[in-house]
Amino acid sequence: MQNVVPAQALSRRSRRWLYIAAGVALLAAFLIVVGGLLRFLPLVVPSNPSYPLYVTVYNGLLLGGGALLLAAAAGAVRAVTWRQDNQLALSTGQALSTFLDERFIFIRNVSKRAIGYVDAVLVGPPGVLVFRICDHRGVFYNEGNKWMIQQDQGRWKPLSWSPTDEAITDIRKIREFLMRHQIETPQVFGVVVFLGEPPTTVVTVQNPTVPVAHLDELHDRLLGNYLALMDRHDAATVTRMAELLYL
Numbered sequence: 001m002q003n004v005v006p007a008q009a010l011s012r013r014s015r016r017w018l019y020i021a022a023g024v025a026l027l028a029a030f031l032i033v034v035g036g037l038l039r040f041l042p043l044v045v046p047s048n049p050s051y052p053l054y055v056t057v058y059n060g061l062l063l064g065g066g067a068l069l070l071a072a073a074a075g076a077v078r079a080v081t082w083r084q085d086n087q088l089a090l091s092t093g094q095a096l097s098t099f100l101d102e103r104f105i106f107i108r109n110v111s112k113r114a115i116g117y118v119d120a121v122l123v124g125p126p127g128v129l130v131f132r133i134c135d136h137r138g139v140f141y142n143e144g145n146k147w148m149i150q151q152d153q154g155r156w157k158p159l160s161w162s163p164t165d166e167a168i169t170d171i172r173k174i175r176e177f178l179m180r181h182q183i184e185t186p187q188v189f190g191v192v193v194f195l196g197e198p199p200t201t202v203v204t205v206q207n208p209t210v211p212v213a214h215l216d217e218l219h220d221r222l223l224g225n226y227l228a229l230m231d232r233h234d235a236a237t238v239t240r241m242a243e244l245l246y247l
Helices: 007-040 051-080 087-096 163-180 215-223 235-246
Strands: 002-004 105-112 116-124 127-134 138-144 146-150 156-158 188-194 201-208 212-214
Touching: 002 087, 007 051, 087 105, 087 116, 087 127, 087 215, 105 235, 116 163, 116 235, 127 163, 146 163, 163 188, 163 235, 188 201, 188 215, 201 212, 212 215
Parallel strands: 002 105, 127 188, 138 201, 188 212
Antiparallel strands: 105 116, 116 127, 138 146, 146 156
């Protein structure tokens, strides 16, 4: 099994964010300079009836420039902190490599405008398997798409997030993305993987909408859905789907 990360594509997206941030910063500087000139070199005297509007204009330019400057700074931080790899996905890929052959390609850190960020995808003859990888500790219960975590004294509290819902969203987006690129009826599945093992991480499931597994039970879980049929796509389609998700 190939275990890869689209480093060049991620670097391109990082540079794109830097270019956008630089452009926004230039626009912000222009607005601040114009607003400052209008404020300190007034073109309208206070006695003029239009003076309140004039003040509103230069204040708007200064505030707008300041807001854009903050947005540019946020974009620059986003660019330089863009994750080039995902250690959780790397560990998951290493576990998969123990039972998958060279027909499968495991792609970490999938990040596309049309899809968003996905921890990892596995592409092979059975189709595409979308991974939502969790490194959380605790005692969890999953039924359908609902999740709860056990608190002190055995009390249960609903999770504020649902890895199942996140996986379902990723599945839908990837299926739509592949169909837009002329992949007919792409078979897309999902799985929620917990890297923590008992007793630090315990997960109980009942009729899960998306399969849930620890790393050591991942193979058995996949046999019931994704790996149940090994010939859903031919080799050419597998290669095409992998290229679309990798580049």
